[in-house]
Each structure stands twice: as structure tokens, then as C-alpha cells.
Amino acid sequence: MAAAKKKDSLGLVVRPMRRTGSQVATSLFLGKPNTVLYPYQKLELPIGYRGKHIVDFKRCIGCSNCVQICPNDCMWMEKLEDPELGKIERPGVDYGRCLFCGLCVEICPTVAIHESVEFELASGERSRLKYGPKELRDDAFAGKVKEERQKRLLPILDMSKCTSCEKCAGECPEMCIAMMPIESVGRTKPEINLGRCTSCKKCEAVCPENALKMEEVYESYFEMPEPKFLLKMCTGCGACARACPADVIYMIDMPGTEKVLKDGKKGKPKKRAVFILEKCVGCGKCFRACKFEALEWPGVRK
Amino acid sequence: MADRGKRGQEGDIERSPSRIDSVPEERLIRALMNAFPEAITGFLKVRNGLVRARLDRRDLFKACKFLREELGFEHISMISAVEYDDRFEVVYHVTSYKDKLLLELIIRTPKDDPSVDSVSSIWGGANWQEREAYDLMGIKFNGHPNLERILLPRDYQYHPLRKDFRGD
């Protein structure tokens, strides 16, 4: 305000030139210019800069959530054969379309994908901008990324070991474990209210079969959809359990459904799927794998 | 948003004697009810400073003139057109600089005749916004001085924000 509308003739030339002149003097005698000589000097980028993606193959479970959240459809899942990990699916990124928005990093349930400080991705050909999973692989994150998301210790059920003894529900001090009956199986399974769990590990200690184990789970900021199971349509084929990347689905025998064979013996009982939804990452692979419309996905029709 | 609302209500209780008249939202609703008893329906004070009302489309021009000249709504913030299954809605957000009020006027038009009166002679700022609504949604504004496409090419045939428009 003070400098407003000065009416002296110095303002014509001298005052503006004083400002730039002092800059020349500063730049020449007191220091270096503000810029860097790019190809030879580079600025140090902060950790957390959103550049090229890196994928930790060991953490990644191949759930394809990153592919689904991508606003530009620039990611895809590629089937791979890895000597260490076997048959896996891992994401690839097309940098010709990538926005570098970081939503894939945020939604990843296991924090397996991250954006690194590498930014020199330009290429003369569009096809070279497609980076497959092998080019993105980097199994050591330490020091390269900032892991901001909180981990929580949560009791995760291994349904194949559970005997429905209900000891965990009795032990839980927060009363957050409820035994819910599994329809037409005649058993119950513990369902854990994750919001109230304090990670006290008592349920893990009390479980006689080691079916409840404390696992570290990353907190998610996204509300993910959960599959809705229709028992009537289920044929027990197990396609969903094979498709599930997070081991959420267990196939369990339904007692009393055994077919009586010709020789009077009982055959194998029918199976049904049981969902341990505490672990579910909401990817929808089971829904897509099911051929008998036994799974419903909120808001999506096949 | 909600805590703003709380704050406002506490203030209201303090000056309870002439409570209705000192609350600008209530004053606005009253004035409109008196002037257009039949045309305006569905009043709702959404939150402090935002009033929603539905208006019959025949009375739009009169109501807007009333708003501008009598109630001091000097600024038209936004004109948006929304397509529903059975109708178009043209939503006017009108601001009063003095009372710090935002009035949301919702006008319904049928699907086969999407037209409302133009308010660009009342608010100059409505001119381009009406052109935009015409361009993208195909709402006709009767009495608009220059109702031409504004964002899309002049010879474009579709109104892309309609739900039956496909990108290809």
C-alpha cells in the first residue's frame, strides 16, 4: 500500500532497474543461479514424491484393487511365472496414460505398490511407456518410500483349523468376538468386530487349535464392497476360493448332504464357501470367478 | 457444515423476541410465500444460509424479478440442469450479497418440452450460463438474446450431458 502511486521521476527507469541490478550482482558475486544444470545435476526429491511405481512382489497378493481404482485404466494385471513365488498376477502400468495420482498406492491392502522418486520416464515410442510388472519389481522398499499407513494387529481366523469351540468368544475382554452360525453346516465361526478389537492377543492364546492368529493388517481408508453369498446357488465348486487372493474363502463340508451311492455308502458331502470377511480386500475376484451366480456384488450385475 | 448450523441456532435463541424477522432465511421464505403463494412449494432451510425452494416454471421470470428487485438477490451463482428419468430440473443458485443467503430454486420441466424463461435480462451473469445449459443439456431459454452453443461446435447435433448420449 505504501508504495502506491509514487509520483517521482525515479520510478520511470531507476527504481525498477535497481531491483534487477541487485539481482545480477547477487547472482554474479554472491552465489550461484537458482537453477540446476539438469542432466548433470539433479534436484533431490523428497520421499513420497509420486514418480514411477515400484511393486514389492512378496507383499503383493495380486488382488487387482489398484487396477480397479485407477481413474485412467492405465494398469493391468499380468500373469507371471516366478521361480520363487510360483504362478502369480502382478500389476503393470502404462505411463502413457498414468496420472500419477497415487490412488493405487492408497488403496493397496498390503502396501505393496508405491511410487518412487524416479521421474525420467519419457520415451520416443508410446509402446515403451508400458511398464510390465517385471520392470516395476523392487522387493526392497526400505528407505525409498514413506509408509504412512497404520498397521494393526488383528486376530485372523484360519477356518480349516477352527473347531467352533467358542473359547475365543468367552475370552475376549472387549466382547468383540461373536459366534455366528454357518448356515446348513451346523457349526459356528467367530466373527470379530474389528472396530472394537484392542489387539490384546488373548484370543490367540486361548485358541486350542491355533486357528486364530494375530496378523498385521494395514488400515484402509476406503470402504470396500463385500461379497454377498447365496447358499442356494452354491455348487461347492471352489472356484471362488481358488480365485481369492487374500485367503478369505474356505470350502467347508456340509454334513447331511452326502449323496447315498448305489452300494449304500455315503459319498462325499457337498461343500459350501465360508467367508472370513475380516481379511477381505474387496477386489471382487470371487464374484467374477463364480459361474453359478452364487455371489452378489453390491451395485454390479454380471 | 453441521457445526455452523449449530452456531447459528444458538444465536437465534438469544434474540428470540422478533426471532422470525431477524433470521434472513425465515424472512426470505415469508416474503416469497406472500408474493407467490401458489407457485413456490417445498421450502426447506437446508442449513444456515441455504434455502431450497421449488418453483413452477411459469412464474420463474416474475419470481426472479421479485428476488432481484425487492429482496436484493443481486448475484446468480450457478444455473445447472439435471436430467432425471421423467423430467429435467433447472437449478438456480441465487446469492444475496447483503443477507449472505443462497437460494436454491428448482424448476421442473417435462421431458418433451425442456424450456424455461430466460433470466439473462435480470442478471447479466446468467447469459452464458444459460447458453451452457442449452449447449450441454438442451434446455431452451425463452427470450434469451443469443441462445447459441458456447462450448461445443456450432454444428454439433447432440446435447452431451443427457443420459441417452453415448460418447461414440
Place this chain on the structure above:
Amino acid sequence: MNLFEFCYGIIHWLVDLVNHLWYWLGDLLPWWFGDFFDAVGDFAASQGHLSVMTILLEVVVVVVIALINVLNFLWIFRKFMARMFDFYGPYYVGYRIGGWLQNLADGIKLFVKEIIVPAKADKMGYLLAPVIFVGSSILILATIPFSVDFGVSTNKSGDYVPAGALFALAAFAIAPFSILLAGWASNNKYTLIGGMRSAAQMMSYEIPLLMTVASVFLLAGSFGFVDIVNAQHDMWFGIPLFIGFIVFLVCLAAEVEIIPFDLPEAEAELVEGWTTEYGGMRFGLFYMTTTVRSYAGGALATALFLGGWQGPSLIPDEIWFLIKAYIVFVVFQWMTWSLPRVRVDQILGLGWKRLLPLAIINLMIAVALKSMGWF
């Protein structure tokens, strides 16, 4: 030995060499043919012909040196601008000499670009305009001597181009015509407005410019550069004619079209003004010529107001002259980058309402000084 003697020696030696062959050839031929050969050879060896050829050679030498100098200027211009804007400037091309070769690289790049003539342009005018612009600008360089010994002179005694300063100013004033021509011939509204602005602008600054220069002529009593510089032996004209010097610099800025007064190519409103339709090497020539004119402006200011090549004889006169011209040039650039552009009506107002009265006052001061007998 001055430049004339040097060039005269070269020309004389060359003519002698050729004439030896020539006469020998003439001897072989029949008598009537040989007589013709003799006549031509005599003409070639005559004083008049040698003088003309010498002057042409001098012009070439001075212009070439001045153009090499322009590379320096461009480099200083870019480096200075870079430092003012807090970056490095040319750096990699000619790494060891501070990026000096960058301009050469740019020139080569411009050379290989396609030559495009707009379809609806007036071809004649479009092609002629750069020739006039570049030619007239380089003509200025030929008239300005670097020192008593180094400049285009007409005889051994160092009698330089008579009325050289006047000639330089006249050559300076041709450019707006070519700008108008280019603007009109390009068949583009921006270039047309640019050309018109150039003409309008010339009206406003040319008169005060010439009036300040007139005061210098008055004090020096001559139109020639050497006499003017010699007259400043005791005191630079810039000191008694301080007002005139300022007016001269402002008008010169308008003349060379740098930023407070670069209306004909006002980048923000007229894209590139009158050069909009010129691309490739033509644009490169314009770019170079603008720098040539800046240098010529600096040289004129040096010769007319800053004592020319006069200075302590620690360093040669030519270097003195160049240093002064460089300083004026740098001040010009400094002004360019720190000032906004004025509007077209404002430059007219400035020219007629401010500069012209100041120029008249300056002329009166000069008359007073002359009549007091101080100069």
C-alpha cells in the same frame, strides 16, 4: 598505418598481380586487342579505381569484424539476461568458453529450417523487406569507426566518411520503412498493426533524436565521427549535454525497438508483431539484426556522447570504443528486462510532450555553450 593504408596495400598488390598477367596476356594478342587490354589495365591501376576498391574492402573488413562482435553481443546479452533472471544461460555449447558457441549453434539450426512464404503474402514485398532491414542495419556498422586508424576512410590521411554520423542516422531511419513493408506484405493483421505502429512510433522519436544529435554537431562543428570524437578530447559531450544524452538514449531505445518501446513487435498483444509471418533463417536474421542495431545504437551513443575511443592509453583505442559500446548495450538490456512496455498512445505522448521540449532545451544549452565559446 590505418585501415585505409592496409587495405590499399592489399588492393594495390592484388591489382599489380592481376595486371602483370593482364599485360602479358595483352602482349600475346593482336595490337588492337592489346590496346584495349592496356586501357583496362591502366584503369584498374588508376588512383580512383584503387580508392573505390579499397573502400569496399574496408567496408567488408569492418562489417565482418562488427558481425563477429555481434556474436559477442548476443552472448553477453544472453548471459546477462540469465544472471538477471537467476539462471545459467548458454552453457553447454562451447563449454570451455562459457557457452559462447550457442549462438552459432542456434544460427545453424535456423539455417536448416524450411523457408515458408505465406500463400497470400505479397511475395515481392515479403522477400524485399528483410533485405532492406538487414542491409540498412549493416550499413550503419560500416560508417562507425572503431578508432582513428580503424574505420572506413577515403584516403591515407584518415579523412573519414564525410558526414558519417548523419549517414549512420539516415541508415538507422530506413528500418521503419522496411518494417512497414514487411507488415503490409505479410498479409496478416498483427503484422499490419505492427508495421503501422512502427511508422507512428518513428514520428514521435525521430525528431527529438535528430535534435539532440544536432546539438552534438553544433558543438563539434562537424558531421564526421572522427571530428566529433576529437572534439570530446577535453570533455565528453554527455556531461554538458546531459539532458540531451538522456533524450538520446530514450530515443535510441525506441529506434532499436527494445522493450519499453518495442511496440511494433509487442509480443503479448501482437504475437510477434511485424515478424509474425517470418520463420527460419529470416527470423534468425531479424533476431541478429536487432542485436546489430542495439550494438550500433551503443556505438553511436559512445561516439556522440561518451568520447568515442578516447581514454587512458593503457589499452588500445579500439578496445576502449568496444568497452564503452558494450556498457551502453548492457545498460540497454538492463533497462529492457526491468521495464514494462508502454502503450502506443503513451509513446506518442512521451515523444511529443516530454522528449521534444527536452531536446529543444538541450539544443539551447548547446547553442549557449557554443556562443560562450566553451567548445
Place this chain on the structure above:
Amino acid sequence: MAEMWINMGPQHPMTHGLWNLRVKVDGETIVDAQPEIGYLHRGIEKLCEGKSYPQIIPLADRLCYGSSLTWSHLYCMAVEDLMRVEVPERAEYIRVLTIEMQRIVSHLMWLAAYAGDLGLAAGFVYTMRDREVFLDLFQSLTGARITYNFPRIGGVAHDLPPNFERDSLRALSYFEGRLKEYEDMFEGSKIFMMRNVDVGILRKEDAINLGVTGPTLRASGVTYDLRKDVPYSVYEEMDFDVATHKDCDCYARYRVRMDEMWESCKIMRQALQKMPKGKWRIVAPRNAPVGTGLARVEDPRGEGVIYVVGDGSERPYRVKIRSPIFVTVSAAPKMLIGYKLADVVAIMGGLDMCIGETDR
């Protein structure tokens, strides 16, 4: 010279984007003007209908390259209004901090472009250089320099990095010193004042009638700032003044924006000081209820409004974006007619055009 139409645009140094200003000139004087837009229409409103709520946030960033964070913040506010999500207080403070930083960045870019328009090359470079200070801060906070994708429905993406408070206070004190220098450099220059004072006058009643908002409205003497008058986020807790000016000309617009930068510095300091501890983000629902959400913010360029209609699914039914510049451009002929051709750059530059949000 007879009257003639000149197309200033779509490719023109004055436009700062892609639009076309057709001016009819008589010699150098403008007798008529017609802005034409639509060259950068990307159909963002339609695109939004095909994307889920979180996916639109990076898209909202692309509305304006100059102040991208303001737009994603505005979009998140509108969706929060639709979903009835309460944002944690720390997130609100981080948002205020970042949008004020974004306002400074945006105004600095405007100042740079404005200086460049007027031919003041040094002003262009210096302001762009000092903008980098804030871009570096943004980079350490969000990981990107221009399109941050930082606000989220129900909070912000990251907490402040460890040294952010120290760095931003340092940046602010550096910048405030620079701002003084700019004022000295711009207003101390007589030619700058000659180009600005009494150019592009937009009277108060015209400004109100034509729906002009933001600094342009405040430069016409109307004291209306959504941050003060309809406080959103935590602006109620902040102590700041609304910058206004009565001159109605280009200089007034320049002055209002400079004052807003000072006020933004003030707000940033307060936000840093009052920053509470706690969560910075909550889990937002995936699907929005049926209904409408509306949010208005004071964009660096004016009043930005987003109106979201939800239909119960994970995608919005309709998103309507009100861009301040869209309306302000329609008022351009009022300001232009009667001035010189060279004033076009001063007047249009003074409006701080951003075509990304205008055409959407």
C-alpha cells in the same frame, strides 16, 4: 485504417490457454469484443458421471492447472455435503493451510503472467522463481508439484511431513520479504502504473450485474468474500481482512490480489499455529445417498461452486461445476470497449484467466 475484426486467439500469447477473443478495432481503439470459449472443452462433467467418487478427485485437480488443490478441495466438500461426512478438525486445518498456499501459488502465477503480458520480463521470472518455494513445500507434502490429488472425501491424503511447519514458516518469511520487493518493483515502476491506472474500468453495478466474482468483484468495491461471509471449513477461526479496492481498474485488481497474498500468509501462519493433533482422515462411505450436495469456496479467481447429485450408487449422477472465470469472461466486453489494443493484455491478464476450468 478501417474497422477490422482481429482474432486474438486461440493461439495467442495473451490468452493463457486456449480461447479466442475477437476484437473489432478502429485503428488501435477497441470498438467491440466477443470472447469465444470452448476450445479446451474436455467434458469433465460427463466424465465424472462414469467414475466413482474417489476417482474424480484427480480429475477435479485438472480443472485448473493454476489452483488445482482448490478444485479438488471444493469437490471433496461437495461430496462430503452429499454424504454427510464430518471431516476431522486436523484435516480442516491442513486443508485451510494448503488452499491458502495454493492461493498464493495461483496469485504468483497470475502475477508472473501479468508481468509477462505487460512486457516486464524480470517480474515474470522472479515471481515464477519464488513460486517454486511453495511448490517445493507442496511436493514434500503431497508428492506432486502441480496436480496434487491431496484432499480426500473425509479428510486429506497425508499428514504433514515432519519438518513441514518449520519449512513453511521459513518459506513464508522468505516470501513476505519478496512480496515487499515485488510491490516496490511493480508499483515503483512508473510505466507499470501508466499501463494500469484507469484501464479496464468495471463499475460496481456492472460487476454485480454481470456476475463477476472474486478479486475482480472486490476490486470494483464490493466487499464479498465467501471465506468471511459464508465461512466454510475453519475460516471462522481465522483472523484476516477481505482485500477490497474502490478504483475498479486494472490497478485495483492487481492491488486486491497482492493484498490477498498478504492475507493468505497471515492465514497460513494462524493455521500452522492452531493446528490441532488427531486424525487427518476418516473412512468415507463408498456410495452416496440419494440427494444433492453443494459447496461453495472462494477460489483464487472467484466463486467456485460444485453441485453433486447422488443416486445411491458409487458414481455421481450429475456433477455441475461453476467456474468463476466462465462468468467473468462474459463480462470482458464491458471492460474492453473504448480502450486501446495494448490494453487488452492488461485487462484480460488482470482477470487471471484459466481456461481449464472455464471450458471444463
